[in-house]
Amino acid sequence: MTRAYNFSAGPATLPEAVLRQAQAEMLDWNGVGASIVELSHRGAEFMAVAAQAEADLRALMSIPDDYAVLFMQGGATTQQALLALNFAAPGQRADYVVTGHWSKTAIKQARPYVDVHVVADGEAGGFRDIPPRAQWALSPGAAYVHITANETIHGVEYRGAPDVGGAPLFADFSSSIASEPIDVSKYGLIYAGAQKNLGPVGISVVIVRRELLERAGQPRADIFTYASHAARDSMLNTPPTWNWYLLGLTVRWMLEQGGVEEFARRNAAKAALVYQAIDASGGFYRNEVAPAVRSRMNIPFFLPDEALTARFVAESREAGLLALKGHKAVGGLRASLYNAMPLEGVQALVDFMADFQRRHG
């Protein structure tokens, strides 16, 4: 068996060690005579798995005690609607910074529930930069300010949390969570679907300052209420136990590898390799994002024409480099370099890029 290097944007590559452990434990978890996925979520075994995953994620991200950590279904997109329902009063305004595709999705999901105010929009510039903070027209009395920490499709990423004054900062960290140290206390709410950097699809993580859970929000069912999920340790209904377990193994692996400081180093080195390969190609490969906000996680890049792009996708797949085709919204190519992508994979990619240019440039 050979495992290829998988550059998929999500669901994405997982650490081989995690897959091997899951495989070894598949039929009999910890000697109980059943798979973890066959056990009750309220039994002692799964409760221990769930609690350990939360404790490990808290340790990995240095999450303060006054933040609740929720493990939920529905993906990041569902959180984009729920956060508006839970934290904005009917008719209240909320501020959104638009930096790419996922910012627009966040607005689309929230608009039925809040008066969306776009404080800055990078679309006119082709989403090649993040509009400077000094130009954001923040609203007094906004329920929250929403940003997309890393734009998975357009490849732009914030460097640190912007200061937004009094309103709590809400951030979609789906494609960059746990990729470097962040100061959680600068955010009111952080959410992420797990399938980019934390594990498998089917579970998302919400990290929310507890005092925000006291907000009334809008009329809604209990199952859509973050405070209810928090009060029941994310077991208001049957949680996605298999995904929670795999997320726990992935987080544990990240801790064992040296934590977010180590991944920040690795991710910076990996991204530098690819950007250098692009920038040194004399225009054969192009990435047009402003260098100061280039994503470390998702690198969109372009060849001179469609025929070469199709050829690159086919030949790279042959060479054991998977899923380098760009998102259909922007075309071209994209390399996603999440925590589980080893440096060797990125080295193989830049070697392939150089070889491809020699043959076709």
Ligand SMILES: *Cc1c(COP(=O)(O)O)cnc(C)c1O
């Ligand atoms: C993938 C992604 C989403 C959507 O996640 P789902 O789990 O499919 O709902 C939202 N935001 C960002 C930044 C993403 O990368």
